[in-house]
Amino acid sequence: xxxxxxxxxxxxxxxxxxxxxxxxxxxxxxxxxxxxxxxxxxxxxxxxxxxxxxxxxxxxxxxxxxxxxxxxxxxxxxxxxxxxxxxxxxxxxxxxxxxxxxxxxxxxxxxxxxxxxxxxxxxxxxxxxxxxxxxxxxxxxxxxxxxxxxxxxxxxxxxxxxxxxx
Numbered sequence: 001x002x003x004x005x006x007x008x009x010x011x012x013x014x015x016x017x018x019x020x021x022x023x024x025x026x027x028x029x030x031x032x033x034x035x036x037x038x039x040x041x042x043x044x045x046x047x048x049x050x051x052x053x054x055x056x057x058x059x060x061x062x063x064x065x066x067x068x069x070x071x072x073x074x075x076x077x078x079x080x081x082x083x084x085x086x087x088x089x090x091x092x093x094x095x096x097x098x099x100x101x102x103x104x105x106x107x108x109x110x111x112x113x114x115x116x117x118x119x120x121x122x123x124x125x126x127x128x129x130x131x132x133x134x135x136x137x138x139x140x141x142x143x144x145x146x147x148x149x150x151x152x153x154x155x156x157x158x159x160x161x162x163x164x165x166x
Contacts, residue, residue, distance in 0.1 A: 053119045065161040072132025084126040087117035
C-alpha cells in the first residue's frame with residue numbers, strides 16, 4: 001500500500017524545522033542550575049583528600065612502628081627506625097643475625113618496613129629509635145606538622161606507638 005503525497009506536502013516536510021523543535025533558553029538555564037546545585041552538593045559531600053592522606057600516613061607509620069617493635073621483641077633482633085622530614089625507614093641493627101637461621105625469613109612483614117615518604121612535606125625533629133633493644137620506661141612524644149595539620153607521635157611506657165591530633 002502506497003501513500004500518495006502531494007508536492008506541497010513534500011516541500012513542507014523538507015523545509016526548515018518548525019519553531020517548536022529544540023530547547024528553549026529557560027529550559028537550558030534550568031538544567032544548568034540543577035547540574036550546578038548537584039555538583040556543589042557532591043563537592044561538599046567528598047571529604048578533604050589531604051586530611052585523609054595525612055591520617056593514612058600517620059596510621060601507616062604507627063602500624064609499621066608497632067609491627068617492628070613486636071617483631072624485634074619476638075626475634076630478639078633489634079630494629080632501627082629513622083623518622084625525618086622526608087619519611088621513615090627501618091633497618092636491622094644486627095644484619096648478621098638474619099643469616100644465622102636460613103629457614104627464618106628476614107622479617108615477618110617485609111612490605112611494612114619499606115622506606116616510606118610523606119605525602120607532603122612535614123616538620124619533625126629527626127628521630128632515631130632502636131626498637132626491641134631498650135627498656136621503655138617513660139612516654140615519648142614527638143610533634144609532626146604538615147601545613148595546617150599537626151599530630152603527636154606517642155610511644156607509651158609499654159613500647160607501643162599511637163598518634164593523636166589536637
